[in-house]
Amino acid sequence: MFFSRFRAAGTRRAPARIPEGVRVYAIGDIHGRHDLLGALLAAITTDAATSTNACRLVFLGDYIDRGDNSAGVIARLLSGVAEGLPDGSWTCLLGNHEATLLAALAGEADWEAWLRMGGAETLFSYGVSARSFTGPDRGEQLREAALAAIPAAHLDFLRQLPASTEIGDYYFCHAGIRPGVPLDQQSRDDLIWIRDPFIRSARDHGKRIVHGHTPVMEVEMHTNRINVDTGAYLTHRLSCVVLEGDEARVIHT
Template identity: 35%
Template structure:
């Protein structure tokens, strides 16, 4: 399991961005208020798949990589991108020598085969995406954590895929976990003492959450 830990000033702001799923136009609108604020952007994974607009996946990766390469040009302190289960399914599909089960799984989950050529150009970047990041008292991760398991013993499949029992139980870690992966039927942000869920179903609802947190 890889993670990103950075020391931050007490007044630092991290803007957590929920599952984008190829919503390129919605992503730019959600980010505009946070440009030139000195904040760090924290993408929680699932940048791609199920895109509701033409070339959405390609436009998202172009924007996100531009932001990460030159955050100061946008008035940001940093841009961190975490791995989601859709990035993992895409990588698994790219790893196949011939189209097989991994490709079928990715396509069944909204993968667009027209995006594969672009994804290959970004493969090294995708493979380097961390699974977690810690900022202050917040642990950022795509899906969640398995309750009762120390952070350094969490399985990558849980960090990418878990729902139950994470959604129902306190996890026991000394952090508030900020996650995506699961949206509610009302597409609202979930705020509990031990977790904040910010997947608001952008590809269905048109609502992409970019949540500023003081860390």
């Protein structure tokens, strides 16, 4: 993991707005930190009680890997999607770490690459030790063990995650967008993997992009984008940006 220090000024013709009657909480990369997720959700619940607006939670992907309780994070998100906040709803987006796990399970990605991304910790949270498997068919052993250990409801949840969503003048995705490509024509790979071409772009993307993926020490608010990934796994700071009207503020653990 690296922390970005690049700052692109960004330009917009007018401030981005959330529709009236709605407050949005966009949460950055969790990476298995179930403890921080619980603390942040408690803070959001307290904050939401200060408004009569409908509250929407948008999770920006990368729920698994690196931290020690990815299984607990997925279980909490499943519960939240089912229950939500009073008068609110939860939307969970796809991150590159979820996509890599799903690709490995489908035989389309290298298991060792995923383990190096923090997948070993995810497997361990489901009761599987990657070190227990050796030999030339290690990848297939890991695949079978993962499919046996990860609840079907968790896998179904991961498989149905959308890559983006829009609310008012805001566009939410995990990594960012390809500058110059219309938002409705963005590729899934760019939405979950892109970094420098997006981070370094100061152009108006049509909507203000809210994303994670590239860790920064503090939530970055630019006129064309907001980066909410504050590297929770290493910094112990899980952040969200609160969007209401044309205002934006931050809550973090």
